[in-house]
Amino acid sequence: MVSLGGVARKLFGSANDRRIRSYKPRVAAINALEEEISALSNDALKAKTDEFKQQIADGKTLDDILIEAFAVVREASKRVLGLRPFDVQLIGGMILHENAIAEMKTGEGKTLVSTLPVYLNALAGKGVHVVTVNDYLARRDSETMGRLHAFLGLTTGVIHHGLDDQQRKAAYACDITYATNNELGFDYLRDNMKMQRSEMVQRGHNYAIVDEVDSILVDEARTPLIISGPLDDRSDLYVAIDKVIPMLEESDYEIDEKQRSANFSEDGMEKLEKLLTEMGLMKGASLYDIENVAIVHHLNNALKAHKLFSRDKDYIVRDDEVVIIDEFTGRMMPGRRYSEGQHQALEAKENVKIQPENQTLASITFQNYFRMYDKLAGMTGTAATEAEEFGNIYGLDVVEVPTNLPIARLDEDDEVYLTVQEKYQAIVSEIKEAKEKGQPVLVGTTSIEKSELLAAALRRDGISDFSVLNARYHEQEAFIISQAGVPGALTIATNMAGRGTDIQLGGNLEMRIEAELGGTEPGIDIVTNEQGQKVEVERKFTPAGPEREEKEKAIRADVARLKEQALAAGGLYVIATERHESRRIDNQLRGRSGRQGDPGRSKFYLSLQDDLMRIFGSDRMESMLTKLGLKEGEAIVHPWINKALERAQKKVEARNFDIRKNLLKYDDVLNDQRKVVFDQRKELMDSEDISDIVVDMRHEVIENAVKRRIPERAYAEQWDVAGLKEDCVRLLNLDLPIEEWAQEDGIAEPEIEQRIIDAAEKAAAVRAEQAAQFGPDVQKYVERQVTMQALDHLWREHIVNLDHLRSVIGFRGYAQRDPLQEYKAEAFELFQALLTNMREVAVSQISRVQLVRQAPPPEAEPAVDPAQMRASHIDPDTGNDEMAEADAVGETDVMPAEWANTGRNDPCPCGSGKKFKHCHGRLLA
Template sequence: MAGLGALARKLFGSANDRKIKQLRTTVDQINALEGELQALSDEELRARTETFRKELADGKSLDDLLAPAFATVREAARRVLGQRHYDVQMIGGMVLNSGEIAEMRTGEGKTLVATLAVYLNALTGKGVHVVTVNDYLASRDSEWMGRIYRFLGLTVGVIVHGLSDEERRVAYAADVTYGTNNEFGFDYLRDNMKYDPGSMVQRGHYFAIVDEVDSILIDEARTPLIISGPLEDRSEFYNTVDAFIPNLVEEDYELDEKQRSATFTEVGNEKLDNLLREANLLKGDSLYDVENVSVVHHLQQALKAHKLFQRDRDYIVRGGEVVIIDEFTGRMMPGRRFSEGLHQALEAKEHVSIQPENQTLASITFQNYFRLYDKLAGMTGTASTEAEEFADIYGLEVVEIPTNLPVKRVDDDDEVYRTVEEKYNAIVELIDDCKSRGQPILVGTTSIEKSELLAERLKKAGYKQVDVTDPDAFRPLAENPSDSRKAKIFAVLNARYHEQEASIIAQAGLPGAVTIATNMAGRGTDIQLGGNVEMRIEKELGDLPEGEERSAKEVEIKADIERLKQKALEAGGLYVIGTERHESRRIDNQLRGRSGRQGDPGHSRFFLSLQDDLMRIFGSDRMDGMLQKLGLQEGEAIVHPWINKALAKAQQKVEARNFDIRKNLLKFDDVMNDQRKVVFDQRIELMQGSAVTETVNEMRHDVIDDLVSRHIPEKAYPEQWDVEGLQQEVRNILNLDLPVSDWAKEEGIADEEVKERLTKQANSIMARKVADYGDSVMQQVEKAVLLQTLDHLWREHLANLDHLRSVIGFRGYAQRDPLQEYKTEAFTLFEAMLANLRQATTAQLMRLELVREPAPQMPGEEDLPPMEAHHVNASTGVDEIAQQAGATLASSAERDPEKPETWGKIGRNEQCPCGSGKKFKHCHGALA
């Protein structure tokens, strides 16, 4: 069958070939416009932008404008940057515009390709986002490619770390916005924590082009973006839970010290059920009801703290703090804390001050963030190996773009040695050999540790390591490549200095240069043989003004680079050495792709040993024995295409396994994402609405209906009603002291009559507040209370979902699908959150009293009395609500610490006026 497929491809071409052939017809149309556009003046070329926008407004589609728009960008690039798009770059631009991934080899000019699709889509005025892997590339590309956009009359913004909200808003309002995946994602989360639509910075998600799309959408997508903050003080809860553990005996729990896990037995669960019920910490009928998921989580952490973690082995208590001890080095790690409440459990166990636990305020995975865009596209040198994942998760098709010039690089078969020692000896020998010919060498390693190991080998062989931050690091090579004494130098790249890395990589094509790099993806700069002209001119002539002297020196630099390039070409071009195979073929291809750019010659070879991670997984014991039987001598390598095929299959298996893990994680995250979208959309709707009175009224009526139906069963006689419970809850939630017990004695009364009376009383209270404080103030207060209560409960809900997810896997032991169980339980929790939202919002508003207070007169201002807010429950952060409603709290200057009668109303989370430094609720407020 495989043979038939190959024969069919040979006869008809692959699907990719057919697509490229189809796109070439549009390239011909673009080329036909070139002469016409070259005849236009700069102003006439710029005016085409407004013409295109008018045509779009008149009903033309982007596809209708593609050929003339692409031709316009090509001409602008030629005039502004001195770079003319190749035909294959035009094809890449069309692939991006159609919302697909353009796989283009290193050195084919992906940065320039993006300008075509960006310009065309920016004409809509909806904003185009170009996503890069670091701040340096975002800044560089926005300035470099921004010259084309600005020339054509478009605005350009850049989002980097450290910008203010106002600066971000301006950048997002531009036609084209460059930034990193982290900045775009965090801005989205922060926007959904704002309380005013005007303070949001993003304006929508229309079209994004992701550079190094495999790195961002696959490698980095394993870790979600999280904004966290400290939880409220819950030390009493941790201490209460901690007190249960000493009551347990050995039959109540099971320990697995090897796996570092501790679980309660059935007997233990029963005992805890009773203890929790007595402490009034249990909701529902059972400990394992979904409402108790957080309590169960903290009980398990307390059990771990007592039974698995030993003082002076796993941690020490020093200065009233629990300090972790590193299990590998035995050193203390001050400042580090165990997560998920474990550190708090240890603090409760040791009876020291309990620090607040960090809580997730908002989170999103990159998968779900980038799926927000109406249209998404990407570009990279290596995507085809992950084509299935791109199609399955993002609905993105990968299209391989042919190179502008044929690839001349020679890819040798892998060399496999028995030991790591033999492998490194062979690598150093090859580096010496290349060095003697003046051939530039790039050595790729899989970790920083391995790069340092190789660096030590080279030092023993007489090489000297240069500082990568030194701009003149490779000067000896440029001055005299044949002087072996000076030329025996090498550089090691790491992720600390993006800008310096780019300049070192740009010069790594000098004859005889040796560069060791840990990860070659997303460097953003090509290795150009002989060196990078632009960077060298910038470095050497940066301060020299334009003029004859500068022009003459530029000519000298270009001639010198051409001389060095010829030496490197004669030596065979860039030689790429892989020190081992990565578990992903894509990473290996990224390294290999650095050589042979734009038709240059090049060479690549991977060196492996049976002690490498991938080879051990592959079954090196059998292979080691077989090689010894075959008489493989020390220092000899086995080289055969079959080895390459076997390794490729091993890598495919690892890739497939990693894909399954990511896919499964995404299924769980999609459950939270569906709920996130509902909450975020609802928030924006509430913020943008002028009033939420109708929503608040509905909530109040729903709460009353729920209260009555809980305490008055359907078709029950009045003597069967829970009158006392209803009266108490009406007092607690609605702040109404009503004779519900007297109502129950009335002849012929029914639940509907009770609902009507409660609704009438509650409505009249709210109507009085509106009459007293004014409609506009109450609208602001209602909106602020509703939004802040929603945020508080959403954060609690996120914590509950995290706890649920950490234990849901155990359902698999009962032959139940954990994902299905998670969906069901998460939905139940979400419904409970909405019920709590209705109840908490109603309770806040029914208790809210705004008191008029004379304001200090400002010069030239009228005496307008502001409002002061007093609140019973501060857990939803309602101290802020007063400020949002135009209210001010009583001035602390008027309070005498010695005289509580001067303090007035104090928020429970305020500092106590007595001067103790504690919160009021933990000081004088605790006595109230």
């Protein structure tokens, strides 16, 4: 029986088909312009950019000029890159322009597709960000596609590790900026830790296209970006606790691989109490005592480090460091560390140098960072399986773009074996057979450990001519992958997500020319050797000329010959050694074969001992395989198995989605508060004078103090006079005769409050008068800096408090209360307390600031630079005399008031010969 939905799809096509058809009239319109646009000279083509910008200024929308703009980009691409975007690529560009995700198979030219909407949206002048997964791709794409944009008169910048703030600011100021997701997120966090608006590098979040969008917005969504500062060194504690774990037996703890959790049993806790008491690490009689909370936390981390984290799978040890491996891409993530002591537990386990634990200073998840963009789009080869998540969390539709040529790849059913050993034997036999007929083979594994197990098995069988691509050889990945399509080539790779380089049959021509001939100019490159060390090497180069042209011609002929051989052998053969938890990762690997209509083949080899089968496979699956006759040394191949595995993968994907969705609900609470704090910081930075805000804060602090010490309708003898006097000293730096005031007949709360306000305003006026000796804007600068410092410090404390609250809030569920609602309520109370504390700390510190004049060192310019004031030395905790003063380095004589009207670029009236802004004008900066 056919459903009504099935009948409708047959008659009208799926929703995806109908959307693709809706783009075809515009594609036809773009094609109709091709002859007219191709007749333009280079200058006339470039002039189109200014013409489009004028049209936008005159009120036209980007949609109004899309057809002509796409036609211009297509023509420019032909002239600059030698590539003419296919019709399906034009469709992909329209999808990206419409706030959606374009799912395009590997080899369909996503990088070129992005240039169409990037150019169109850059015309608005608000900046476009193109997001890639690593620095190599950001540099490569900015250089290659930057030539196209430059030809059309647009500027291109690239953000990568190692740039200073000025370089970053210049890159963000370009029309188009290429960057990794990490760099963008960290720049946003760093910007919101800056003390002056001019120091911020980003200029807003207008439009972003995210390459490998599923990897960034799904796989990495659970891991927050964190900027942190070191706490006290406690390496001895980590080492001592690490020694305890090997003393335990299996009955002393419980491991749940599905949930990735580890807990101690009651027997285990008793044993730990005895061991820790003997070692002098435990206080009191029980680990449940409040003073042992930190010890229990470190014990749990140590247990996870030993029982849940595997070397060469979750991390590797390199240069005396524990480096995390991204489980989805197989890449190393240097600089990324597990939080809350987990990384230190791994360092203790591996006996490497233990880095100090860090305190979070600022954090954000990719989910919340990318939702800040006014317009967001993405592209990948595999997004359809996560369409619900993209729609729910980011409001992004997933549109599958048809391939330019039909897919000719043969996807075979999985082969299932009883044991891992049998599976590897079958894989080695299959590889030998493929190599004998000259077929290129790509083998996908799920971890470094398994890739090296397979490599060892191949060597034992006499096969040694293969490349291993995993986190150990991250820097060489692009070249290894580019040549994986050579006849007879064998490449073993941990994961294929976001590699950024197509596997072309016969090999990648450009990469081979670069490898064999190098550039046309000499130079020095920094590369990583086999020991993982950075070394300088002379860049290979062959000067431009007849000799180079002849060599390039020979390489082209050889690549063409090799391609014919690879095609005759059946194209690229993808072999997977097991299924991943996510179907997307499997599809990414499979999609490496059969690009642009090439023939190809893919097959998965599984065993009942694989992680997915062992952890998530149901007992029903095992009984089904037994019924089908699975015996030792034999394989079962049946479509039922594929369907059963797909169901298991769907369950895992749904569970992971629920986890991400739940985490986002909690993170949204912090994100809403983060927006308030960051907006407040920007408002403070943008305000030339916050004296009115300071006055309001001072009055509110006084009002709260009086209400706290003199309750409404309380008798005079019930007043906390001593407490109010202490508050005046602590908050206002004023020793006032509160006791005398309280003894006056008929005095009430409003009159005492007013007297305190009057005294505080009088003291503030004296401070302002003293500050005026250093320049008219010094007091404004001090007030702004002190207020921002107080806000920053308390915000950091607030983040830590919310982390602690989040780690224990789940227990409220045992009391039949919703943990999320409890978290929201308590987080709101903590935030209200933050705002109250911020006002008190800022008022307290401002009341204690003393400005002193220091003679400049002999070589220094005799000018005041407010940025040199040590307002940051104020102690935000106490507001006491530890801070005491902000030093203003200034002139030995005060700048006359009438000089303040001098133009910034005029000669300074002091006669120094310098411009005013570089001399006395710096007082007004």
